[in-house]
Amino acid sequence: MPLPHFLVIGAPKAGTTALHAALQQHPGLHLPHVKEPKFFLTDGPPPTRGGPGDAPTYREHVWRRADYEALFAGAPPGALLGEATPFYLYDLDAQRRIHALIPHAKLIAILRDPVERAHSNWTHLWSAGLEPIGDVVRACADERRRIAAGWAHFWHYVGLGRYGEQLAHLYTLFPRDQVLVFRYRDLVDRPAETLDRITGFLGVERGLVTEVPRENVTAHPEQDGRHRLLAAATRTARFLPHGLERALNGRLEHLIQRRGKSRRPLTWEQRRALIPYFAKDVELLQQVTGADFSDWLQPRERSGGLVGARPPGQRQARNGRPKQG
Numbered sequence: 001m002p003l004p005h006f007l008v009i010g011a012p013k014a015g016t017t018a019l020h021a022a023l024q025q026h027p028g029l030h031l032p033h034v035k036e037p038k039f040f041l042t043d044g045p046p047p048t049r050g051g052p053g054d055a056p057t058y059r060e061h062v063w064r065r066a067d068y069e070a071l072f073a074g075a076p077p078g079a080l081l082g083e084a085t086p087f088y089l090y091d092l093d094a095q096r097r098i099h100a101l102i103p104h105a106k107l108i109a110i111l112r113d114p115v116e117r118a119h120s121n122w123t124h125l126w127s128a129g130l131e132p133i134g135d136v137v138r139a140c141a142d143e144r145r146r147i148a149a150g151w152a153h154f155w156h157y158v159g160l161g162r163y164g165e166q167l168a169h170l171y172t173l174f175p176r177d178q179v180l181v182f183r184y185r186d187l188v189d190r191p192a193e194t195l196d197r198i199t200g201f202l203g204v205e206r207g208l209v210t211e212v213p214r215e216n217v218t219a220h221p222e223q224d225g226r227h228r229l230l231a232a233a234t235r236t237a238r239f240l241p242h243g244l245e246r247a248l249n250g251r252l253e254h255l256i257q258r259r260g261k262s263r264r265p266l267t268w269e270q271r272r273a274l275i276p277y278f279a280k281d282v283e284l285l286q287q288v289t290g291a292d293f294s295d296w297l298q299p300r301e302r303s304g305g306l307v308g309a310r311p312p313g314q315r316q317a318r319n320g321r322p323k324q325g
Contacts, residue, residue, distance in 0.1 A: 007085070
């Protein structure tokens with residue numbers, strides 16, 4: 001049975017969902033309908049407990065090898081196989097598992113300003129009714145407690161953005177010519193050029209994919225009584241049977257986000273409070289890559305995600321499930 005030739009390994013909230021959708025349009029590539037199967041995150045069944053919303057996400061892990069290989073079974077003859085799980089870069093054990101099973105795989109890493117990434121990550125969970133703290137700075141300060149309590153990777157707002165540590169480890173396993181690293185802003189500002197760079201790296205024809213779809217756009221519900229009530233119901237739903245929980249959460253998510261505004265940019269005060277979490281790692285990242293990332297430690301002229309308002313009818317992505325309308 002087949003295994004992937006390439007992986008999009010990171011980082012979360014750095015355009016991996018949009019890139020997955022774009023690469024699915026290339027006739028020489030095959031990516032499964034399930035984004036983020038998370039196969040390499042465990043050696044067996046995933047945990048059963050964690051933070052708010054973690055249990056249903058764990059149940060969606062594709063952790064059995066036969067199930068994982070089945071994701072690629074319908075590929076056209078000769079197509080390169082790939083998948084996108086953006087936690088693989090962060091999880092050092094996952095890096096080792098990838099090397100053990102598919103050591104010749106090509107790896108794609110998208111790096112986003114870590115402060116912006118943390119804010120987008122927090123907003124994603126806030127708009128889903130799962131994040132209990134209504135301020136990104138205070139939520140980041142709570143990270144150590146959450147990790148100690150076993151909350152899943154997606155709650156690690158700070159840790160997920162320490163790319164220097166992650167790439168330094170990755171390069172002890174894989175040669176650099178098997179790893180493509182680029183900035184999220186390249187995908188936003190120069191999509192055709194960046195997609196050509198990616199397809200060239202993978203060794204398939206360039207120029208066939210030129211646009212990045214609008215995917216996984218995060219709304220920003222107001223912090224009011226309605227949001228608090230619906231969010232509390234969402235967090236309580238995790239104690240229900242799986243089928244009922246999933247149905248209820250879908251309805252609650254829709255109600256929470258129905259009147260949500262476009263995601264708000266960070267204030268300079270918030271950015272200034274979060275930069276110290278990443279300053280030393282940015283220095284390491286520059287040493288590891290030889291590139292200049294010093295702008296990540298400065299004020300930004302603009303902030304925000306890939307696009308502003310969410311396309312009509314689109315739901316926020318949830319890791320591990322097929323894309324839905």
